[in-house]
Amino acid sequence: xxxxxxxxxxxxxxxxxxxxxxxxxxxxxxxxxxxxxxxxxxxxxxxxxxxxxxxxxxxxxxxxxxxxxxxxxxxxxxxxxxxxxxxxxxxxxxxxxxxxxxxxxxxxxxxxxxxxxxxxxxxxxxxxxxxxxxxxxxxxxxxxxxxxxxxxxxxxxxxxxxxxxxxxxxxxxxxxxxxxxxxxxxxxxxxxxxxxxxxxxxxxxxxxxxxxxxxxxxxxxxxxxxxxxxxxxxxxxxxxxxxxxxxxxxxxxxxxxxxxxxxxxxxxxxxxxxxxxxxxxxxxxxxxxxxxxxxxxxxxxxxxxxxxxxxxxxxxx
Numbered sequence: 001x002x003x004x005x006x007x008x009x010x011x012x013x014x015x016x017x018x019x020x021x022x023x024x025x026x027x028x029x030x031x032x033x034x035x036x037x038x039x040x041x042x043x044x045x046x047x048x049x050x051x052x053x054x055x056x057x058x059x060x061x062x063x064x065x066x067x068x069x070x071x072x073x074x075x076x077x078x079x080x081x082x083x084x085x086x087x088x089x090x091x092x093x094x095x096x097x098x099x100x101x102x103x104x105x106x107x108x109x110x111x112x113x114x115x116x117x118x119x120x121x122x123x124x125x126x127x128x129x130x131x132x133x134x135x136x137x138x139x140x141x142x143x144x145x146x147x148x149x150x151x152x153x154x155x156x157x158x159x160x161x162x163x164x165x166x167x168x169x170x171x172x173x174x175x176x177x178x179x180x181x182x183x184x185x186x187x188x189x190x191x192x193x194x195x196x197x198x199x200x201x202x203x204x205x206x207x208x209x210x211x212x213x214x215x216x217x218x219x220x221x222x223x224x225x226x227x228x229x230x231x232x233x234x235x236x237x238x239x240x241x242x243x244x245x246x247x248x249x250x251x252x253x254x255x256x257x258x259x260x261x262x263x264x265x266x267x268x269x270x271x272x273x274x275x276x277x278x279x280x281x282x283x284x285x286x287x288x289x290x291x292x293x294x295x296x297x298x299x300x301x302x303x304x305x306x307x308x309x310x311x312x313x314x315x316x317x
Contacts, residue, residue: 075116
């Protein structure tokens with residue numbers, strides 16, 4: 001019998017714009033998933049501390065506006081700085097449950113000032129941070145709050161019988177980003193999203209067919225009752241966001257033949273669990289293996305720069 005891997009998408013809502021309270025929800029969810037025997041658990045994009053929904057609803061491009069600056073300052077304050085230990089308790093939860101965790105965070109690295117990144121953090125079953133993929137290109141209004149990332153996190157990791165890679169939201173539409181992971185032997189792709197079946201339904205099956213891989217899409221929720229009490233200008237935000245379509249989930253899982261193992265689930269909080277058999281990858285790649293026998297590296301070859309972006313390189317005696 002081939003070894004199998006038990007995976008799950010954690011479709012939960014943050015305590016919006018509250019890092020500590022949202023991390024507590026993440027840890028609680030990891031412990032719950034362990035009861036179901038989950039070995040790999042994925043959460044949505046920038047779940048900690050939440051997605052910047054206000055930008056498109058409150059004239060976010062207005063220059064030097066006090067309202068926007070207040071919200072942005074609060075958002076940056078609630079970001080995750082890995083070096084400050086903000087994810088230490090999550091790492092411990094992964095370790096004690098022997099579970100690989102993929103978590104979407106708003107990352108504020110100390111060497112990049114006050115700039116923040118949409119990042120997918122992969123934590124090993126031993127509680128070690130393996131990689132942090134900063135979103136290569138924020139989408140549309142996201143560019144008003146998120147900086148552009150780099151290729152440092154374009155890495156795969158062995159998890160049980162699988163080789164796992166991760167991308168953030170519309171990063172998954174970038175063919176070369178996908179190819180960079182496929183070329184490292186990826187056979188389980190994790191895509192993280194803020195939440196909507198409109199985002200996940202078509203591309204999840206497409207990526208599975210393209211890569212002949214399992215593709216797990218993990219999406220978030222957003223509900224009016226999930227706001228932190230500390231969010232600035234709450235009354236004005238409530239008025240501006242009353243009729244907006246909240247993040248509605250859409251977590252799903254496709255097999256390497258493109259068939260649904262879990263169809264997109266919307267408007268429901270929970271853990272969506274499945275067991276993955278690596279033999280199905282080998283079966284699907286008999287005819288097409290995008291980085292194997294169907295690749296033509298003599299004709300087409302990808303070059304990837306995985307150096308971390310920095311503002312300065314210092315040379316000391």
